[in-house]
Amino acid sequence: MNIHDIAKISGYSSSTVSRVINNRNYVSDKARQDIQKVIKDFDYVPNDVARDLSKGKTHNIGVVLPHTKHPYYTQLVEGIMSAAFPAGYRIVMLPSKFDADVEMNYLNRLRRKAYDAIIFTSHGISLKELLKYQKYGSIVICHNPGELNIAAAYTHREESYIDAYKWIKSQNYQRISILLSRDYQISATAQKTIQAYRKTFGSEPDHRLLNTDVTTFDDGYNAAAQFHHNQYEPDIYFTNGDDIAAGVRQFYLDNDLKLPMLVGQENQLSGRILNIPTINHHFHEVGKLACELAINNEIKQLSVESEFILR
Structure with missing residues (x-):
């Protein structure tokens, strides 16, 4: 049913029916009552999609x-x-x-x-x-x-990445693990992360300490486990999220290992609780x-x- 059907049944024009449906003025009380009765009897509901498209x-x-x-x-x-x-x-x-x-x-x-x-x-x-x-x-x-x-x-991420790497460099950390969500070839974020590393250190990051497809607490935990299994322990993790850094930390705690330094991103609650450096991308x-x-x-x-x- 549409407003033309209501008009035909009620005996009023389509424009009058439209004014009643949209609660407009210039409609007599009798016309409003007659039209509303037809609407109620036939359980008419306006078509929002059609109205929006119009x-x-x-x-x-x-x-x-x-x-x-x-x-x-x-x-x-x-x-x-x-x-x-x-x-x-x-x-x-x-x-x-x-x-x-x-x-x-x-x-x-x-x-x-x-x-x-x-x-x-x-x-x-x-x-x-x-x-x-x-x-x-x-x-x-x-x-x-x-x-x-x-x-x-x-x-605009580049300067914050460089600031983080400069601080890491000033602390004389050598084995720097970088955790990323996606591969360098397909991710603009990964590319900016690695480019900032090159600008700061004048070299490529150690590929043995890179890990991709890391997006959650569990991913951080598993990345730390993988490095430990390969007997190539980072002394600092530059992670792509505070929750991910928390996952890395939990692996070391669960296995009674010395905690590495952690740098997070996104300024999450977990980072504030753990009091770790982070990057706020707003x-x-x-x-x-x-x-x-x-x-x-x-x-x-x-x-x-x-x-x-x-x-």
Whole structure:
């Protein structure tokens, strides 16, 4: 049933029915009562999708994220939601697992007006492919796009990484383990982490002390166990999360081993409790900025400075 059916049954015009449904003025009491009776008798409910499309807005923003195991994603989402709710927008979570085909499906849904905008917290699809879909709605990424003209909100990490490495160097640590979420070849974050190491130490990190696919407390625990099993013990861990650093620490405690020095990231509660150095990337603020760009359909690049916190 639609408003034309209600109009036919009630004997009033479609415009009068529309005014009643939307609680507008300029409707007589009798007409309002007659129309509301038909609505009640037939249990009519307005179609929000059709109404939104008629207005050219869905007030839905899709947020593409590969997983939620790392605070990078959870903090971004918290920031996005803090900006979306006051503006009257709904957030639709779109899991991707870095699968380019899945991400392409989401872009085609943007093209079909399922969302007003899409925020990519990370992506497997190329930036050049994303650019092709900007004409269908706002697309925002959460890393530096370089010279490409696409909306972006991101944290400027390089200086905080260098500050952390300079401190590590000043303490004369030699066996520096670096824990990463993804491989250097495919991760911009991993690339910045290693580039900052090269700038600070003038050499490549020891590949025997690198470990990837580390995103959780358990991953940190297992990475420490692997190094111990290989009899190549780091004297400091530069981890990609405070919870991950806590996992490393727990392995050493469980096995009555001397604790190594730990450096975390994301300024999580675990890092504050353990009182370890960390890097605050302010991802909550990045998420807010990304959402504001999506809502306003602005093509800007906005960056937030990270900071190394020495405890």
